[in-house]
Amino acid sequence: MSAAVMGAEELRLAASEAGDGTMTLRLAVPGMNCGGCVAKIESAARAVPGVETARANLTRKTLTATWRGSRDRGADIARALEDAGFDAFALDSGEGEASEGAERRDLVRRMAVAGFASANVMLLSVSVWAGAGEATRDLLHWVSALIAIPAVAYAGRPFFVSALRGLRARRLNMDAPISLAVILATGVSLAEVMRGGEEAYFDAAVMLLFLLLVGRWLDRTMRDRARSAAQALGRMAPRGAWVLDGQGARAYRHMTDIRPGDRVALDPGARLPVDGVVEAGRGTVDAALVTGEARPVMVVPGDALDAGILSLDAALTVRATRVGEDTTLAEIARLCAAAEDRKSSLARLADRAAAIYAPVVHLLALATFAGWMIAGADAREALLVAVAVLIVTCPCALGLAAPMAQAVASGALFRRGIMLKDGAALERLATVDHAVFDKTGVLTRGEPVVTDALALTDGALRHAAGLAAYGTHPLARALAAHAAARGIAPAAVTDVREEAGAGLSGLSGGRSLRLGSAAHCDAEERENGEETACWYAEDGSPPVRLTFADTLRDDAAATVRALSDAGVAVSLLSGDGAGPVARVAALTGIADAQGGLRPADKIARVEEFQARGGTVLMVGDGINDAPALAAAAVSMAPSSGSDIGRTASDLVFTGASLGAVVEAWRIARRTRSVILQNFALAAGYNAVAIPVAALGHAGPLVAAIAMSSSSLLVTLNALRLNRGGAA
Amino acid sequence: MTNLLLLIPAALALGLLGLGAFLWSLRTNQYDDLDGEAERILHEDPL
Numbered sequence: 001m002s003a004a005v006m007g008a009e010e011l012r013l014a015a016s017e018a019g020d021g022t023m024t025l026r027l028a029v030p031g032m033n034c035g036g037c038v039a040k041i042e043s044a045a046r047a048v049p050g051v052e053t054a055r056a057n058l059t060r061k062t063l064t065a066t067w068r069g070s071r072d073r074g075a076d077i078a079r080a081l082e083d084a085g086f087d088a089f090a091l092d093s094g095e096g097e098a099s100e101g102a103e104r105r106d107l108v109r110r111m112a113v114a115g116f117a118s119a120n121v122m123l124l125s126v127s128v129w130a131g132a133g134e135a136t137r138d139l140l141h142w143v144s145a146l147i148a149i150p151a152v153a154y155a156g157r158p159f160f161v162s163a164l165r166g167l168r169a170r171r172l173n174m175d176a177p178i179s180l181a182v183i184l185a186t187g188v189s190l191a192e193v194m195r196g197g198e199e200a201y202f203d204a205a206v207m208l209l210f211l212l213l214v215g216r217w218l219d220r221t222m223r224d225r226a227r228s229a230a231q232a233l234g235r236m237a238p239r240g241a242w243v244l245d246g247q248g249a250r251a252y253r254h255m256t257d258i259r260p261g262d263r264v265a266l267d268p269g270a271r272l273p274v275d276g277v278v279e280a281g282r283g284t285v286d287a288a289l290v291t292g293e294a295r296p297v298m299v300v301p302g303d304a305l306d307a308g309i310l311s312l313d314a315a316l317t318v319r320a321t322r323v324g325e326d327t328t329l330a331e332i333a334r335l336c337a338a339a340e341d342r343k344s345s346l347a348r349l350a351d352r353a354a355a356i357y358a359p360v361v362h363l364l365a366l367a368t369f370a371g372w373m374i375a376g377a378d379a380r381e382a383l384l385v386a387v388a389v390l391i392v393t394c395p396c397a398l399g400l401a402a403p404m405a406q407a408v409a410s411g412a413l414f415r416r417g418i419m420l421k422d423g424a425a426l427e428r429l430a431t432v433d434h435a436v437f438d439k440t441g442v443l444t445r446g447e448p449v450v451t452d453a454l455a456l457t458d459g460a461l462r463h464a465a466g467l468a469a470y471g472t473h474p475l476a477r478a479l480a481a482h483a484a485a486r487g488i489a490p491a492a493v494t495d496v497r498e499e500a501g502a503g504l505s506g507l508s509g510g511r512s513l514r515l516g517s518a519a520h521c522d523a524e525e526r527e528n529g530e531e532t533a534c535w536y537a538e539d540g541s542p543p544v545r546l547t548f549a550d551t552l553r554d555d556a557a558a559t560v561r562a563l564s565d566a567g568v569a570v571s572l573l574s575g576d577g578a579g580p581v582a583r584v585a586a587l588t589g590i591a592d593a594q595g596g597l598r599p600a601d602k603i604a605r606v607e608e609f610q611a612r613g614g615t616v617l618m619v620g621d622g623i624n625d626a627p628a629l630a631a632a633a634v635s636m637a638p639s640s641g642s643d644i645g646r647t648a649s650d651l652v653f654t655g656a657s658l659g660a661v662v663e664a665w666r667i668a669r670r671t672r673s674v675i676l677q678n679f680a681l682a683a684g685y686n687a688v689a690i691p692v693a694a695l696g697h698a699g700p701l702v703a704a705i706a707m708s709s710s711s712l713l714v715t716l717n718a719l720r721l722n723r724g725g726a727a
Numbered sequence: 728m729t730n731l732l733l734l735i736p737a738a739l740a741l742g743l744l745g746l747g748a749f750l751w752s753l754r755t756n757q758y759d760d761l762d763g764e765a766e767r768i769l770h771e772d773p774l
Contacts, residue, residue, distance in 0.1 A: 035766025058763030108753055116746040120739060136731065143735055 011074035014090030025074045027088040032061045044084040048076045107217045110155040114210035117151030125203040141193040148202035155209045172358040181390040204391045204703045212399045219403040222410045266316040275327045276318035278303045283314020289622045289642040291575045313473045335627035365389045368694045385696045392693040401678035404718035409671040417654040425650030428634040430672035438620035439574035443556045448548035450482040464536045466490035511539040559658045560588045575624045602628035678714045685710045
């Protein structure tokens with residue numbers, strides 16, 4: 001889809017106006033992949049008259065442009081980018097994104113303060129451990145306290161708040177032992193320093209916070225990055241439509257302002273935002289994303305259309321029958337939400353670990369305190385030992401174990417063009433034993449290619465391609481691409497006219513050319529249930545029938561084989577007819593294939609597989625797949641799919657290769673094993689450290705070394721995920 | 728002891744300087760586009 005398709009009105013609505021009349025527009029530019037693109041994109045945008053600033057962000061693949069005056073400038077910018085070879089889509093300049101950024105930035109600030117404090121307190125502590133004299137030691141302790149206490153208060157806030165929230169909901173989350181350890185350690189150390197004691201745990205308290213904030217920040221960054229990438233792709237859906245009033249004048253209205261009975265104008269290349277009935281006009285529409293049917297469908301007045309249908313060449317007037325919450329689209333969104341609810345029982349590994357961990361740690365510390373009291377120590381001494389236990393057991397390594405591995409894995413996936421929306425999805429992907437594929441757009445490319453390459457001679461193809469270059473219909477584009485692939489330059493064609501629902505005509509070298517439906521080319525159509533065809537006619541020669549088919553992705557069969565070889569069951573669930581489904585199933589080697597399924601049938605099948613104890617990976621792209629994507633334990637969608645499909649899935653892959661599914665699955669499995677190794681490391685470390693601390697042998701020095709070394713070990717282990725290429 | 732009275736504030740001041748510099752760079756959006764800045768250095772400034 002292109003900026004032209006998306007429409008200038010979308011861009012008008014997306015621009016935001018500042019008080020002084022400056023307009024700001026954020027555009028997603030998915031094609032921005034290199035430094036050269038940055039320069040090209042920025043200079044293209046700056047060349048638009050009136051644009052004051054244009055700044056591209058390569059990490060997020062966005063362009064932010066500002067100008068003064070008319071809102072319409074946004075469309076000019078998008079067009080300039082398109083001329084430079086980059087598709088651009090409007091992003092909401094909404095607050096959602098800004099507040100996410102602010103939250104992450106807040107975490108970084110707290111992390112920086114904790115890092116500063118822990119470095120400085122550690123320096124002072126090293127002097128104490130080196131054997132500073134009594135007066136010096138007290139001075140150093142006081143300085144440590146002055147640094148540590150404000151740092152703990154500031155950097156620890158996210159943990160304290162979350163622990164309190166958990167307690168109010170009567171739950172002990174991972175933040176409860178963290179908060180308790182940090183607050184107790186700081187408080188007890190302060191009391192010790194006031195009475196000139198030897199041991200202070202300020203270094204441990206701030207280092208703990210620092211390491212945990214690193215883990216939390218990693219988690220946050222990973223999720224934000226994936227979400228902003230997915231959001232960028234998700235903006236292609238229409239947010240409004242042209243509505244005709246009684247006099248036939250057109251006005252662009254937002255989705256929420258369209259009522260049943262309104263007459264909506266659907267232009268070629270646009271998607272229908274409401275359910276409706278065709279009132280006037282005829283032509284072909286593409287329902288692939290809605291029903292899974294690969295073939296374009298001819299519609300005439302009286303036909304009912306679902307929201308989400310793409311008009312290929314038809315200029316239609318559609319009377320809206322259902323809008324907003326009542327559309328088929330909204331019904332599917334509800335199915336998705338219900339499926340998501342049922343899925344929430346799949347807890348994250350780290351949360352499951354925390355549920356056992358927090359009470360155990362508290363009991364251990366309490367038992368230590370009680371044990372020392374019973375053994376005759378005074379309360380101060382017993383409390384110090386209990387604090388040592390709390391600090392030593394504090395889940396630094398545990399807090400880093402999962403996010404670190406998932407962040408590294410998410411980076412590795414991102415470099416391969418796979419966007420991960422949620423780290424927990426990787427855990428589920430690793431345990432998948434049943435993969436379910438959609439047909440159209442997943443196993444197949446979802447766009448037609450010329451099947452009988454020799455139907456046209458080179459000379460005829462030269463003219464046909466020249467004419468096709470003017471068309472927006474997928475078949476015209478497929479023909480132009482076919483000529484380019486055969487190395488044939490299109491001929492110059494003049495006087496091109498496009499007749500909606502019929503085809504193109506033009507002149508080249510004094511001869512008239514026609515490309516389009518059989519009637520358009522004065523030919524007799526031979527109806528064939530499974531083929532998509534169009535005709536080409538030149539003066540003086542009989543019309544030629546060109547056939548097209550939706551072909552398999554290159555590595556569809558290899559992907560299915562790789563999964564079955566690894567013991568994963570593979571099924572094909574499609575909304576398309578039985579014939580095409582059986583053909584694709586045979587070509588890819590999928591034994592279990594079903595066609596003609598409605599969205600509710602797909603979700604039922606997926607849930608049936610899961611009820612039998614399977615963990616299902618659903619790969620789909622369409623609106624009709626969305627509920628099944630949401631219901632499956634983990635789901636993937638190609639970036640070319642519908643935005644509701646992408647929203648419902650956990651991973652989105654770009655690029656033409658279906659191999660991304662296998663690759664993501666392999667990375668997920670490696671990530672899971674690294675996380676489990678990390679948990680084992682953390683548990684092993686605790687098994688050694690807890691007895692030492694409980695017996696009172698873990699002074700501040702031992703605690704500091706143990707904590708940092710275990711965190712380092714876990715981090716290094718996670719970084720191994722970066723190595724080893726694709727396997 | 729007098730050395731310490733001099734050195735500790737000096738060390739802390741330097742540390743705070745570093746922290747301040749980091750927070751400043753954060754506030755002025757210098758971490759927003761790490762990939763882009765790395766590439767940008769290779770191109771002529773179009774302004």
